[in-house]
Structure formats: structure tokens, C-alpha cells
Amino acid sequence: MQRIFVLLLALSLSAAAGEAAAKTVRLADGDRILLGRLLVPDGASLADGAVLMVHGSMAHLGQETVAGVQNALAEREIPSLAITLSLGESARTGMYPCEAVHRHKHSNAAREIGLWRDWLDRQGAGKVAVFGHSRGGNQIVHYALKAPPGALVAAVALAPATWSADRADSAYRTRHKRDRLADVKAATARGDALLRNHPFLSCPSATVAASSFVDYHRNDPGRDTPGLLGAYRGAPLLVLAGREDRVVPDLIAKMAGVKNPRVGFAVVEEADHMFLDFYAEDVADRMAEFLEDKFR
Missing domain, CATH: 3.40.50.1820 (Alpha/Beta hydrolase fold, catalytic domain)
Known part of the structure; x- marks a missing residue:
């Protein structure tokens, strides 16, 4: 001691x-x-x-x-x-x-x-x-x-x-009760527009630029x-x-x-x-x- x-x-x-x-x-x-x-x-x-x-x-x-x-x-x-x-x-x-x-x-x-x-x-x-x-x-x-x-x-x-894509899918679904790639696809079409009340990283409801959401949540082996x-x-x-x-x-x-x-x-x-x-x-x-x- x-x-x-x-x-x-x-x-x-x-x-x-x-x-x-x-x-x-x-x-x-x-x-x-x-x-x-x-x-x-x-x-x-x-x-x-x-x-x-x-x-x-x-x-x-x-x-x-x-x-x-x-x-x-x-x-x-x-x-x-x-x-x-x-x-x-x-x-x-x-x-x-x-x-x-x-x-x-x-x-x-x-x-x-x-x-x-x-x-x-x-x-x-x-x-x-x-x-x-x-x-x-x-x-x-x-x-x-x-x-x-x-x-x-x-x-x-x-x-x-x-x-890994599987772990990213599972974590997003568990945390946000949504499909990650479906949200990425929808956000990709929005350019730099703001997504409101939208899941982002650990945030359940955020205001985030669509391009930022895609950058963090897309499939990226890097x-x-x-x-x-x-x-x-x-x-x-x-x-x-x-x-x-x-x-x-x-x-x-x-x-x-x-x-x-x-x-x-x-x-x-x-x-x-x-x-x-x-x-x-x-x-x-x-x-x-x-x-x-x-x-x-």
C-alpha cells in the first residue's frame, strides 16, 4: 500500500x-x-x-x-x-x-x-x-x-x-435502428445539403452535411x-x-x-x-x- x-x-x-x-x-x-x-x-x-x-x-x-x-x-x-x-x-x-x-x-x-x-x-x-x-x-x-x-x-x-462492412452495418443498425448503406445512398444524392435529425457517428440525432455523413459512413477499407x-x-x-x-x-x-x-x-x-x-x-x-x- x-x-x-x-x-x-x-x-x-x-x-x-x-x-x-x-x-x-x-x-x-x-x-x-x-x-x-x-x-x-x-x-x-x-x-x-x-x-x-x-x-x-x-x-x-x-x-x-x-x-x-x-x-x-x-x-x-x-x-x-x-x-x-x-x-x-x-x-x-x-x-x-x-x-x-x-x-x-x-x-x-x-x-x-x-x-x-x-x-x-x-x-x-x-x-x-x-x-x-x-x-x-x-x-x-x-x-x-x-x-x-x-x-x-x-x-x-x-x-x-x-x-469491416459487416461490423459497420451491425453497429449502425444496433445504434440507430437503420440501414447504413441505404442512408449513405440517400445522402450521396444530397451533395452538401444539411441532413437534420439524422444519425451520425455516435449521435442519435444530428444536423450533418450529407457529404460529411457519406465521408464517415461509406464503405471504406482504408x-x-x-x-x-x-x-x-x-x-x-x-x-x-x-x-x-x-x-x-x-x-x-x-x-x-x-x-x-x-x-x-x-x-x-x-x-x-x-x-x-x-x-x-x-x-x-x-x-x-x-x-x-x-x-x-
Whole structure:
């Protein structure tokens, strides 16, 4: 019990130190402002390298998983920048609410990741690795696949999204009591018109641009992260899975079929999809080991 208390106290103090060193940064993108949380721990500098961190579905830079891993990286003297994808909004904070108008697309993320990667370069980041959780894990893999040569030294996908048509159909039917492909077909004919009181992602009744609905809900094998990795030729990639993950329950089995020397894979025992508390420490340990030779 005393050991646990001492460890919790140490984690609390290190997290507080990380918070003190963190600062909010703003990046202009046309008429929108993008927000990031830059954390450069004492004893480190951006010239040593930095991790660009991307959250999951409709989340933000302060979401527990991202914040936990970012603070744990700071304990290991690894600088990082956690970003909030705009989802079409300026200076967006917090979870994107169902009641907002949805005009964003899954496919928009790569562009904003690229803007922040270039920002880090302008700040003197010697080398950049990219990290993504859940949907963000799939989005960073897509970015890594198309990134210019030398843009990244590494990528880490934490519990990245998996996909199959059958599972997408079943999940949509269970959640919304409707047929996914019938709704996609109807929305495809509506262009950018707004669909009102319409199912969208986890929202039971949303106002969403028809083109956005199609982008998220159409058949798209590219959403299945393991399916992208057999021929992956991007920066060295580490995929991490939680043994008890029920959000992407097929990730471990699918990764067993990936045979690519550029792709590493590890399982965090007992972790679920969120990797909170001590599991964030496990993730940071594995990342630090993976990045050690990349940030030299």
C-alpha cells in the first residue's frame, strides 16, 4: 500500500510539473485558428525531436488518453505537441457536441496534421514523430503514407481504428435502428445539403452535411488500419493494442497477419481502449524505447 501511495504521489508531482511547462499554441489556417498544447519538459528541447499527437473521434487535445500519454512522455523528457483537429471550427475546445452542425470529414485530418508538422519544423524541431489514438491512429497512418520524404522519423498508432462492412452495418443498425448503406445512398444524392435529425457517428440525432455523413459512413477499407500495413512504406511505425480493448476487438487478430519489417506491434496487457493511468505509463515506456534511435 505504501509503495502504491509513493508511486501515485510521484506520478501526481510529475504530471503537475508537466502542466507547468505546457503552453497553448495557436496556428492560423485561413479564417480559422487551430489549437495545440506544446509540452517541452525541463532538460529537453524541440531540437531533440518532438511527437505530434492526434486524438480520437470528435475529441480534443485534453482528452484523457492523449493528455495522459503526453504527460508520461514529458516524464521521459520527450517533447510533444497535442493538437485539436478543427472539425471545421475555429479555436475548438472540448468534445465536439452532437448538437453542433457537422461539416467535418475523416479525410480532413491529414491536411491539419501536415500544417502542424510544418509548424514544428519552423519552431526548430529536429525530428518529428506522429502519434494517434483510435480514429486518430488511422488518420496518422494515412498521413505517414503520403508524407514527403524526411517529414517524419516515426509513427505510433495506439489502438487504431479497424473496419469491416459487416461490423459497420451491425453497429449502425444496433445504434440507430437503420440501414447504413441505404442512408449513405440517400445522402450521396444530397451533395452538401444539411441532413437534420439524422444519425451520425455516435449521435442519435444530428444536423450533418450529407457529404460529411457519406465521408464517415461509406464503405471504406482504408478505415481498417491493419489493412493498410502490408504494403506500408512510410516512416517506421509502432502499433500498440490493449488486451482488453472492446472498441477495436479485432485489432490484435488482424495485426497478426501483418508481415512488414517497417511495422512493429505490441500488446499492453490488461489495458482497454483508453489506456488511462498506469497504462499511459506503459505506452510512454514503449514509445520512448521505439523513439530512442529515431531522435538521435
